[in-house]
Amino acid sequence: MIVERDDGPIATVLLVDDEENILSSLRRVLRNERYLLLFASSGAVALELLEQHEVDLIVSDARMPGMDGATLLAKVQQGWPGCLRILLTGYADITTTIKAINEGQIYRYISKPWDDDELRLIIRQALAFEFSERERQRLERLTQEQNAHLQELNETLERRVQARTAELEETAGMLDVAYAELRRSYVTATEVFAGLVNQRFNKDRQTNAQVVALIKGYAEHYQLDERTSNDLAMAAALYNIGKLTWSDQLLARPSDLLYKEERARYRKYPELGENLLMTLEPVQDAGRLIRHHQERWDGHGFPDRLEGEAIPFGSRLLKLCVDFIELQRGMFLERRLSRDEALLLMKKYKGRLYDPQLCDCFIELCTTLAPDLVLADASIMALDTRRLSAGMILARNLHATNGMLLLNEGKQLTQQLISKLITFEASEGGRYTVFIRKPESDAPFKMERRDEHDPVAG
Template identity: 40%
Template sequence: MTEEPAQPLVLFVDDEPSILSALRRLVRPHGYRVLLAAGGAAGLALLAEEPIDVVVSDMRMPEMDGAEFLEQVRERWPSVGRILLTGYADIQATVAAVNRGQIQRHIAKPWDDRELLLAIDDALARRRLEVENRALLQLTKTQNTELQSLNAELANRVRARTQELEQVNAMLEKSFEQVKENFLLSIQVFSGLLELREGGLAGYSRQVADLARRTARRMGLGARIEEDVHSAGLLHEIGKIGFPDALLRKPVSAMNAEEIVRYRRHTLNGEAALLPLGHLQHVARLVRAQHERIDGKGFPDGLSGDAVPLAAQALSVASDYCAAQSGRMAEQHFPPTQALQLVRGGTGIRYEPEVVEAFELALTDEPEDKPRDRHISASDVEPGMVLARDLLTPKGTLLLAAGHVFDARLVRQIREFANREGVRLALFIRLPDEDVTPASSRPLAAQGTSHG
């Protein structure tokens, strides 16, 4: 804040020396510093040189009267206090002085000492307030400028930090999607191991998984449960991986008592194999419950009624339908219509009616991702092409996942694999005009041909 002088400085302007002397004697005892001017021009010169606080001017002066003098003071030093002494009763001249000079007070001659001193004190107080107000306004302006600068800097920091977080989140999301894709790919590869065994059926687990997921979707179980059901379908026979080939080929109806006991443990073995994987905890429970029945006659826990999860029933109905056609259930291979009749016969016994109803609707659904693609051979694949459907070996094991982008190295590997194994790989390539974002490249899985 601007510091004021130790003593207020008062300027008296009058063309009569005696009056100036009288005014100086009046105010000196009150601690004011005093300057005297014999006319308007001399007063303006002093104002230009000294930090004057209050001007007391006579009205009638030669060359420049008080009204004109105070008008110039107002224009050049508007914060200086202005008091007019009028020595004659000229109302019009006083009014003109008030309007032109915007004086704070006018006092008639001869003046009253007390009135004049009060007028000077009031003018000084007004002057101090104006100076303080200006200082406060300047301080406020300076602080506002600093605050705006700080706000702008903070906004820039927040913006930069937000961009960093968005980039990090995008990277994390991309990494999560890649981990998720690789995890699902691993499940598909894992599920195909059993199908490499003698007696394994190419693509069987994938058919069960797809049908079970569509059934869960028809029941409105939610996206998370749909994915769990799909994963459980891919892995629902993983507990049979230790079965000898003869038992793996044998239908359930042809098994002896000892084999039935071993067969019934495959759900427990499957759960035990999956439990160490944190992301597959729910999937493991579905694998365990896939042979439970709502009448309580299932295994391994004999659950009944509402205790049998609907997700497990979705897996069970899809598995039973496919097993009836594949010869896993009985030595006879049932056609789709008879397999469906077997499922319907389990309504209220094995499955809830709503599960069977959803299953029948799921059978009519179009493939979830009906690709627009064209069929080519391994010799025709070129770098830059995008795989439209999963590529499987003739035994049904996953070789490459849909969405893979071929590069020169992979093209060479595909051709070498086809020639070495003596197989014809049917690849489905996305049409170039399809608006798709290719998935990131994935490593070539061992023993892996085309599947829709």
């Protein structure tokens, strides 16, 4: 299985070919990769190795005496479905390739002679896909277990709370009653509270889950320490608890349109949120982050008009995440912004509303390092320009590095447009991430590889 370690292999790869020189070539290509390599000269030997080792990926030649590659991979699919399968095939092996696709359900096939760099890249992508799939399955199991636990907690809490739309006193009482649960597992309990808080808001204004996802994504990518990550997750789940006593009219109005008494009440919600949490020791630090998450880098925020690095780091990050989501929900401005519009607006106001360095890191995370972090629509995928194909439809506006709009959402790509994008990208010395809407059919896009010496790709 895949193991992430600094001093050892991260995956086990089985290479199968009846020709020793092919196995030697594969050994040479992969010698600098962090894989535990196993070698087999026939399908029978490969099956024996699979019985003895946990193999993450198998790469098999198509033509072998006795048991060909397609038959071997079909057996692997039946006996070890979690092991990814790649077929090495010549141009004349179309029948074997079709059999491997239909019966072995292979991940990819690679034509001989292969390109070394491409082979290494395909194996890395395959292992990354395998790791992501296993992590998804683990999280799915964990979610089911937590849902069962939350159901149990909800049944207990429902007997003590008369309505989920309770006012301030009822919410404070609920937090006190649940304190024992919070001490045992305060992160899980916080998710319960956040779910209850959400019942006070309309569905389109239930933002806690999205803010938590952004916080966790940032914490994981930039490797924040455990205590900071936990405090941030708690603060993200409960940042709007101070709004519970607002009227429905106030909750429905964008903050930019509030006047006089309403604006004064709005400016008190971070402080009120901290006050609600101060009696619970495990969430006091999170409460402090909530208090200051509406401070501004230039010192004109609230409630304490802190400036620059006097604002806690977690509060600065929480503000970025909250503003990013609320701008898209129409909770800040009267008009709902698109995801890209929200990022451009935040970039414009860095140094005034936001910590400049932290804002750059946040935008980079959302656009370059992990562009799918906040994708709620599973029908959208992120590609670089060299994986684009004619006929694809843009799911979001595409902007240049300097912010200039290049292509509008809904634009259908042509080969000429793709070539121009690659040329413009090279002139800027950067990389574009292009968001494409997947086709309605189940058939995947055909991703064509451009040779590095192709003048269009250059």
